[in-house]
Amino acid sequence: MSDAALEALAADAYVYGSPIVRGLSMVGTFVERGMGGGLPPTPFNRFVHAREPATPRTELPSANSDTLYSFAQLDLSGGPVLLHVPDSRGSYFVLQFVDAWTNNFAYLGRRSTGTAEQAWLITPPHWHGTASEDVQVIVSPTTVATIVGRYVCDGPADLPRVLDLQRRLTLAPLEPGGVYAGLPEADPGVPAELRFLERLRLWMAAFPPAEPDLAYQQRFAPLGLLDTGTSPYLGPEPGWVAALAKGLAAGEERVEAVTGPAEDRPAGEWAVSLHLFDYNLDHFGPGTVASRDWRTADRRAAYLTRAAAARTGLWGNHAYEATYATTHDDAGGRPLTGARSYTLRLDSPPPVDAFWSVTVYDLPGRRLTENPIGRYSIGDRTPGLAYGKDGSVTLVLQHERPTDPVETANWLPTPAGEFRPIVRMYQPRAAVLDGSYRLPPLEPR
Structure with a gap:
């Protein structure tokens, strides 16, 4: 494949793969390092709660200060988890479920399921067990997923109520003792220019997308993204690295180009x-x-x-x-x-x-x-x-x-x-x- 063709394919791979790389990199940050604003490192399958609305100490870009966040990074490779949602007595909240590819695949809360007490079983894809009659089921498309909770907080006087709701929002394994895979880690020997591709290669394999996307991924074979086992990005030929890096930069530019305001947009339009x-x-x-x-x-x-x-x-x-x-x-x-x-x-x-x-x-x-x-x-x-x-x-x-x-x-x-x-x-x-x-x-x- 010519350098020009490699560059074009790498640009497409960036557009296709940057969501899972961004999303799972954030998952890893929550688990390993934590976030600013009082969110310490927190293991999989456990909630971490902001104890105040977002402030300048909050590291999450465009974080809202209307609500208190509750986050849980799910690892369902060891089996389903039980989610208990307390009664918010009519007050607004939402629990948003996001898979590894950043698809929003479920919502619980005031708009969708009401504010009464709820019990849910969150299962990995293709789980063949049976849930008890007193719980409802959410099927996650990928074994790693994220719950983003937002509880409205009407100022300091309302804070104790919200903190109590967070305390009673819990996760527990359906069957304790499971073995969890977590996130595959990139080989540290991969050059910096290709670490994006290495993460994408590993995470594509560990968290397969829907069938139509699997078919689309086949076109990325010349980039090494479908290789299994030893990383194809260890000791690569310099010309290949240069072509891939140039293509990834072009893909990033393509994404940046669609995130700014449209050139023909009227002045001041939202x-x-x-x-x-x-x-x-x-x-x-x-x-x-x-x-x-x-x-x-x-x-x-x-x-x-x-x-x-x-x-x-x-x-x-x-x-x-x-x-x-x-x-x-x-x-x-x-x-x-x-x-x-x-x-x-x-x-x-x-x-x-x-x-x-x-x-x-x-x-x-x-x-x-x-x-x-x-x-x-x-x-x-x-x-x-x-x-x-x-x-x-x-x-x-x-x-x-x-x-x-x-x-x-x-x-x-x-x-x-x-x-x-x-x-x-x-x-x-x-x-x-x-x-x-x-x-x-x-x-x-």
Whole structure:
């Protein structure tokens, strides 16, 4: 195969494989090193809980501060696990299940299964056992998967309630004593330029995708991705390494190109990610919507969408659970920066059945930043939020504290430099999902 053909194939492999590499690398981080913001290293099949909403100490990009996170990395190679979900008494929560390929394959919670106490058995693929009558079953498409829990927290006074729910959210093996495989580890002798491919090779084999994707993977044989046993990337020929590295860089550029704003987008328009997570075409467990409206029609196109989602919103929800909107510039088309002040006037607040919020993140890290009032999001649950007589609400986004008391009540502090806002709408209504509700642009002042 010519160098040009190798480069093109490696670029396709990056688009196809970057989600599993990103996702399982994050799984490994949770298990081996932990995350910032009070999330210590935690073994498989055990929950780790944030004890406060996301802050600048939280390392997860674009983390939300509306809810307290609960994470569990599942290893089902040793058998199924039992999940106990406590009664939240009507309060919003969601437990989102994500497989190794970043497919959202099940949701439990207020929207999907209600808020009463629940018991579930989570099984590996092709499990042939029998569950007891008092539990419901979720089949994981891969033996390693992730549970992302989000429990709404309405400020410090509400924190004890949420911490108690987290304490009673538990996992236990169906049959103790199982042997667990964990994540295969890459050979340390593989050169840095090819470690992505080595991880992809190992994890593709350990966590097979759906049958149609297995067929697609066959085209990557010339890259060594289907090799078993000893790594093909040990002691490789320099020209081969150069071609593969160049192709991987091209694939990364392809993904980056689709994560930015469209060139023909009107100034200040919000990009609403209604279908960013519709790449799951094969696995529809409890709480998922399997209709055509929520599935990408073209499987090849779904690979690029999946890569973009893993790049910008790893482990994000389908829009029917929570809809996210973001913008990169103001009404005049200028990049958003803390050097300016902006208003966001909502003539009518977002139509939701749970709640909505606005959060800002610095760039390029997409992290929360410190501010003098410790406010990292603003929305319908913000104490003292000032509404107009007509029901509208005008939010003020700027770095410095406003002098007007009403503006201070509606102030969302921004980073000093460039930033990106995200509007989150939990349990969005039809007007959000059909696109008829539109957010206005940020107006510079």
